[in-house]
Amino acid sequence: MPAGRVVENVGVVTHTFGSPEKATRLFTNIGDCFVYDSSLRILDYAELHPIYAPASGDLSPAQVEKINQLDYIFLRGSNYIHTNGKWDPITRVLEQTKVPVIAFGIGVQTPDNSEEYVNESTKRFLQVVSHRSATLGVRGYLSKKALNSIGIKNVRIFGCPTAFRHCKPKLILPRIKAADIKKLGFTLRRKTPRFVMLQRYLMRTLSERYRTEFLCAGELEEKAIFYARCNQIANANQVMTDAVNQLIKENWLYGEDDPILQLYRSSLSVFETVADFEEAERHLDAVTGFRLHGNLLALANEVPALYITYDTRTREFVKTLGIPHVDGRYIDKFSFEEAWDQADFGHFEETYQMRFGELKTFLEENSMAHRLGTTPTPYVAEAA
Missing domain, CATH: 3.40.50 (Rossmann fold)
Structure with missing residues (x-):
């Protein structure tokens, strides 16, 4: 399920937004909401259709037809590369559809000094994504190494969408002691x-x-x-x-x-x-x-x-x-x-500009319309 839900002119909110009682019972990592919200600010789109993958991964013919009318499926950046992944339902959803898949800032989570990065479920999932993408956008060099280890070479490093949420080619931070x-x-x-x-x-x-x-x-x-x-x-x-x-x-x-x-x-x-x-x-x-x-x-x-x-x-x-x-x-x-x-x-400011260029290249080589270099427009509400 998506990390949160979109409220028009507000942006992404947690699934417990407006319900303190529910919030005390359900863990919601608002950091995931940051990535989702930032992705939506960067992408230039007219309609947003959240996909809720059923446990079986099997979609109805109507659901498959609806997804296949979209321009692409994007995967919010997260720790997809690890040895405990249970991605079979999502893999099944992808296998039933045919539109391009965009891996938007994914990364590895592994213990120190480990050379094990994926299990079979994760490997199959990532390979399906790779086959449906021009390139995979990843967090850094360790994530690239992990993907290379399972034969995935079409990788581009840019970090995380949250850094670029305001679509600015450069950032200038105040210097304060x-x-x-x-x-x-x-x-x-x-x-x-x-x-x-x-x-x-x-x-x-x-x-x-x-x-x-x-x-x-x-x-x-x-x-x-x-x-x-x-x-x-x-x-x-x-x-x-x-x-x-x-x-x-x-x-x-x-x-x-x-x-x-x-x-x-x-x-x-x-x-x-x-x-x-x-x-x-x-x-x-x-x-x-x-x-x-x-x-x-x-x-x-x-x-x-x-x-x-x-x-x-x-x-x-x-x-x-x-x-x-x-x-x-x-x-x-x-x-x-x-x-x-x-x-x-200063080193961050310089590196940010370089990664901004990598992100722009990543989006364009995946034929993904974007707002980088412009002022992000108000959020588009979720479609039913």
């Missing part, structure tokens, strides 16, 4: 194995130094705390208690007096639309944290962001776009101020 940062955004990714203590440390120390807003990407307990705090949900006190107890059980919080919980009660933000998340970041001086797309959305809006990398995916990504970063594996005595003041945002 760490000492001059007033409002800092921290993109939260609580479930980051082996980096829990580092993330807690950064949250506490940065909040002591700056006016810090913690930006949630969809974690259930954080959403419950936020909506309970704002009294937007029934039985708010019980919802708050249950969420806190769960975080204590998971060893994220160390009790009800944990300073992290106090930060949640005062400075945690939850968003159900890409537009609202983007607007919040535009009012920040700087952004850091663990969310790949949360940080990238800031950069796309010319707000400087310093990445903390923690896996092959984030390391590949910052390399592709030349983004300033700190490798979380090697943090010992860490000074955010020093890392920030040494960050080379």
Whole structure:
């Protein structure tokens, strides 16, 4: 299913938009919404038809006929290349249809130093996509290596659509010293194995130094705390208690007096639309944290962001776009101020321009109309 739904003149919203009660029960990664929303801003199209693949993958003749009248099927950028993929229903949908398929910023997710990239389901899926595409648009060199390992050579690297959502050929970021940062955004990714203590440390120390807003990407307990705090949900006190107890059980919080919980009660933000998340970041001086797309959305809006990398995916990504970063594996005595003041945002600006050209070439060689170099027009609502 699509990552979210399109609301006319708003853009992509989560599947729980407008329903706080539902939001506390359903995880929705708003980072996926960023990619979907950004893709729609870049592409030039008249009609949008979301495709919901049934579990069997079998479509009715009417559904097949409807899809075959379209110009192309595009796959929102995501971690399609991995060993746990279960893509058979989507592969079956593609095999029943005949229009071109566009892989729009896909990437690999694999453990450090692993040479295993796909299982049979993933391999078959990717090969079908490759056969129906002029080129596959991928996140970086590791993703290209993974595809090459299964015989897929028609690959072009450009990173992620989110970086290019405003269709600008170049970005210019303000240069601000760490000492001059007033409002800092921290993109939260609580479930980051082996980096829990580092993330807690950064949250506490940065909040002591700056006016810090913690930006949630969809974690259930954080959403419950936020909506309970704002009294937007029934039985708010019980919802708050249950969420806190769960975080204590998971060893994220160390009790009800944990300073992290106090930060949640005062400075945690939850968003159900890409537009609202983007607007919040535009009012920040700087952004850091663990969310790949949360940080990238800031950069796309010319707000400087310093990445903390923690896996092959984030390391590949910052390399592709030349983004300033700190490798979380090697943090010992860490000074955010020093890392920030040494960050080379000029290299990102130069790399962005080069990748912008690669994205434009990718779209054009796939006969895909686009708005790069123009001002994106209002969103086209989903067709039935």
